[in-house]
Amino acid sequence: YFSGSPVLVVEAPFAEAVLLETLALSIFNHDGAVASAASRMVLAAASRPCIEMGSRRTHEQAALAAARAAYLAGFASTSNLAAGQAYGIPTSGTSAHAFTLVHDTERDAFVAQVDSLGKQTTLLVDTYDVEAAVRTAVEVAGTGLGAVRIDSGDLGELARQVRRQLDGLGARDTRIVVTGDLDELAIAGLAAAPVDGYGVGTSLVTGSGHPTCGFVYKLVARAASDAAGAPLVGVAKHSPDKATVAGRKWALRRLDDSGAATAEVIGIGPLPDQAEHGADVGGRRLLVDLVRDGDRVWREPLADSRDRHSRSFGELPISAHQLSRGEPVLRTVYETDVRQRR
Amino acid sequence: YFSGSPVLVVEAPFAEAVLLETLALSIFNHDGAVASAASRMVLAAASRPCIEMGSRRTHEQAALAAARAAYLAGFASTSNLAAGQAYGIPTSGTSAHAFTLVHDTERDAFVAQVDSLGKQTTLLVDTYDVEAAVRTAVEVAGTGLGAVRIDSGDLGELARQVRRQLDGLGARDTRIVVTGDLDELAIAGLAAAPVDGYGVGTSLVTGSGHPTCGFVYKLVARAASDAAGAPLVGVAKHSPDKATVAGRKWALRRLDDSGAATAEVIGIGPLPDQAEHGADVGGRRLLVDLVRDGDRVWREPLADSRDRHSRSFGELPISAHQLSRGEPVLRTVYETDVRQRR
Structure with missing residues (x-):
């Protein structure tokens, strides 16, 4: 994962989403x-x-x-x-x-x-x-x-x-x-x-010097009204050094022709439609549906997750092989619409 | 606790004692x-x-x-x-x-x-x-x-x-x-x-820079035979930097007349008998029976443990108030018999 990239998106009534906060962060951070x-x-x-x-x-x-x-x-x-x-x-x-x-x-x-x-x-x-x-x-x-x-x-x-x-x-x-x-x-x-x-x-x-990750769980949008399908309104806090970016995010890992990762691409709003842009939405989609209307719709055997980690790591630049401290090996790029960069 | 001082002593058949090892260390270390x-x-x-x-x-x-x-x-x-x-x-x-x-x-x-x-x-x-x-x-x-x-x-x-x-x-x-x-x-x-x-x-x-303690669980003595009441034979490993001290230990916190702690006293063998030495065995006993013959014989409400920590901390020298790195505030003294020092 890279700076600012959404690892989990929860769409729910406020009380239900808040109830998930501590458990989700415990799992991700530990x-x-x-x-x-x-x-x-x-x-x-x-x-x-x-x-x-x-x-x-x-x-x-x-x-x-x-x-x-x-x-x-x-x-x-x-x-x-x-x-x-x-x-x-x-x-x-x-x-x-x-x-x-x-x-x-x-x-x-x-x-x-x-x-x-x-x-x-x-x-x-x-x-x-x-x-x-x-x-x-x-x-x-x-x-x-x-x-x-x-x-x-x-x-x-x-x-x-x-x-x-x-x-x-x-x-x-x-x-x-x-x-x-x-x-x-x-x-x-x-x-x-x-x-x-x-x-x-x-x-x-103990995470070898980093016993917890810095994952946070932030409200970034709320429905404009209680009506079904009401539009989302982005919200953000302005706390010094802890400001958040308003709006529901999507995330792609941009890959070059050889399959090597070149950037973490984050956008606000709906993910650009794959059909509309041909097969290429500008990278590998990083978010999948886990739960829909309260039903679990995704299961992945542990061995498959293990293979996926290995493949994802293999996509990263060679600088990901550095064991000493350093900058993130991929830059995070914010795009409101992938079409704008073409 | 101080260097070398026994925090938990388990006397049990080997297989039972080994089964406790990981759980006991998890609790103490975390x-x-x-x-x-x-x-x-x-x-x-x-x-x-x-x-x-x-x-x-x-x-x-x-x-x-x-x-x-x-x-x-x-x-x-x-x-x-x-x-x-x-x-x-x-x-x-x-x-x-x-x-x-x-x-x-x-x-x-x-x-x-x-x-x-x-x-x-x-x-x-x-x-x-x-x-x-x-x-x-x-x-x-x-x-x-x-x-x-x-x-x-x-x-x-x-x-x-x-x-x-x-x-x-x-x-x-x-x-x-x-x-x-x-x-x-x-x-x-x-x-x-x-x-x-x-x-x-x-x-x-995350333990503020020290996410786990260094507690270890070591075999220090074994019965000379399977007979009930067989004498204990001290055993120790000689691994470089990880050598252990043979023999079943007892531990006392030595206090001066004002009630201030002056040393952690560790001995091998049976704890000197309180009766034999009057009320003074040379300090505050640090070990109590928790389980005897498989039955739990000690319960302490959490509030009492909290008070006990506060009292024990209060006994320590003023150097225990130092927040920066330093040496242990009490030295560990090994005695095979507290009578020898009198």
């Missing part, structure tokens, strides 16, 4: 913050999978929404089993340090885990000494061990040491998963290290 | 972050009431927990009616800009609100022009108007102008409530302005 962080992390991770592991660092119900938002934005899986059950998100995880500590020896813990979950499991190797643990892990599970997890220390350097050790032991297909206060910058910093997956917790569920 | 921010804001606001208004900037269920955490830490009320219903927290609020905008004129909106809610209501005066709105507000509600809310602009300067205007109109008891991206530093910055209350949203529910 889930949007997590999804935005997830999208940056998935970008930084390139083709390596990211695992959502942040439940313990956010509210217990927000954790489910965070797992869903992360998956939508490209995460591969979640460690939250309730989110897996509720939304059909793939679940994955590794064992905890407590599992190793409750056994008499690290070897006992590894044997118990491999006996129960098979050799494809992920063994945690940093409870005591990483090198000794990797040796034990391959002795217990064999060279077919699925993965090892490193949760502390210099992750890049440890990953290189562990990769060399695993290769030397013949466990060339054993993957290395790293965890431990990762964010998109730390993930990008590990791009050259032999890492096969990232487990991300705290920074993901 | 609610603790909000309560910590709230406590700093209440401190900055001194005797002026703070109103929790952050629901729209956090997950819809987290919003209820945030309202509860804020109240516990000293907030006066919440705008979340569901939190009022669930936890008995006083509710309050003002009208929205949309309420003014949906009327033909600001005066119509004020008349409708005062007719419905009485003169003690709070009128929002920054939709169009603050000075004109304040004049209209007093014309409509009279000099007995409860309060006005300012949500934008230079809040300190506007509060001074509005105070002068209200006093000039004879509305000397009409209060001024300010809102708009306030945090503890902005609240402290308004200490000299004629403000009667603060509405706080975004920064409160």
Whole structure:
């Protein structure tokens, strides 16, 4: 989404619209913050999978929404089993340090885990000494061990040491998963290290520095009278720094011939009719009907939303790949009528 | 809480204790972050009431927990009616800009609100022009108007102008409530302005820069055998930077003769017996039994928790009143036996 662009338009009697305000903003502001962080992390991770592991660092119900938002934005899986059950998100995880500590020896813990979950499991190797643990892990599970997890220390350097050790032991297909206060910058910093997956917790569920989005919900027009079909009258507040633009908006993402996005186009009034202008209304329509006359008319499986996010991200200019702070990668253009620009 | 101090001790079979891990950490990390921010804001606001208004900037269920955490830490009320219903927290609020905008004129909106809610209501005066709105507000509600809310602009300067205007109109008891991206530093910055209350949203529910606490849940001891009453064996992980201290802990807040806290005292093993040492075990016990043999044995009304937070905060050194970053105001002292220090 880009500055000033309508993400949700509600047409309703005033009291009903006001009742939706807090719930709609809660969902957009919370889930949007997590999804935005997830999208940056998935970008930084390139083709390596990211695992959502942040439940313990956010509210217990927000954790489910965070797992869903992360998956939508490209995460591969979640460690939250309730989110897996509720939304059909793939679940994955590794064992905890407590599992190793409750056994008499690290070897006992590894044997118990491999006996129960098979050799494809992920063994945690940093409870005591990483090198000794990797040796034990391959002795217990064999060279077919699925993965090892490193949760502390210099992750890049440890990953290189562990990769060399695993290769030397013949466990060339054993993957290395790293965890431990990762964010998109730390993930990008590990791009050259032999890492096969990232487990991300705290920074993901707290929006990685941006724990809430700035979505607002504003009255921009009201009916001129109570009569059915009464014309809309634009309204706007003039509060300093918080002024709003009057009028019901539409939004298009303008694309060039190659399908690359070039601008966010916002207009006031009815969306220009597709029929009237041929197939080209000047871009991809960003608003669809979700509810009509109180009935839900749009359903999108989570996997489709995930694909759509990936496609929309792919349309953006290369500057969207920048992880540091910057200006919006698309400018917002206001048009009252797309025909005027032709 | 202070570094290394146990906030929750769970004694249970391994599988049961592990099941509690994520839920317990979610509650402590989320609610603790909000309560910590709230406590700093209440401190900055001194005797002026703070109103929790952050629901729209956090997950819809987290919003209820945030309202509860804020109240516990000293907030006066919440705008979340569901939190009022669930936890008995006083509710309050003002009208929205949309309420003014949906009327033909600001005066119509004020008349409708005062007719419905009485003169003690709070009128929002920054939709169009603050000075004109304040004049209209007093014309409509009279000099007995409860309060006005300012949500934008230079809040300190506007509060001074509005105070002068209200006093000039004879509305000397009409209060001024300010809102708009306030945090503890902005609240402290308004200490000299004629403000009667603060509405706080975004920064409160996102922990004001610290959206999650760093609570962890660690296995520190296990029974030597499955026999009932088997002795505990301390266990600890050695992960770099994440090492833990083995052994079941107790915690006391050491107080001097005036009741001021001087140290967080943590010991390993059983808490020194109060009877054995007279009334003085070296401080205030920080752990109480919540659940015994699966039965809940402790209930504390929210108002009592709120009072307890206020008393505990009052025990802390004056350096706890510092709003900028700093060292912990109490040092953590490890003792294996309080008798050794006597």
